Amino acid sequence: DDMPFLVDTVTMSLAEHGVGVHVLGHPVIRFARDKAGKLTTVSDGTAESVMLLEIDRQPAEAMADVEKAIIKALDEVRAIVRDWDAMRAKAQSLADDLGSRQLPVDAASRAEAQEFLRWAADNHFTFFGYREYRVEK
Secondary structure, eight states: OOOTTHHHHHHHHHHHTTOOEEEEEOOEEEEEEOTTOOEEEESSSEEEEOOEEEEOOOOGGGHHHHHHHHHHHHHHHHHHHHHHHHHHHHHHHHHHHHTTSOOSSOHHHHHHHHHHHHHIIIIISOOOOOOOOOOOO
8 A cells, every 4th residue: 555654664674784775766656456355457446555675785685585574664664653543633632631730840841842742743753652651549
């Protein structure tokens, strides 16, 4: 599927394995597929990323590890992209919530924290995940 971060993810995954990329083509093409996933039509349907990479020559026995690394990295990107809107909404919600909480900080610090969260959620930060904590006495 077409989604953000594909090119960077694949090239970084290759770089982590010491594999250089010499040529990279990345058209996004519309394809229609049947229920089994078989291609039925080109230029009509859902946008899909097609990537062509010319890389450093690799020994055949190394390719399985390279493939596994790329698949793992793409799975992680898919999870991040799928959850991104929810994480962004959570940051915006936290910014709003800070206004109604009793915190041991002054009003200027509270406002700064709210501004930062709103700024980050306004496409200035890539959320990979978040963790929620509960502070109890």
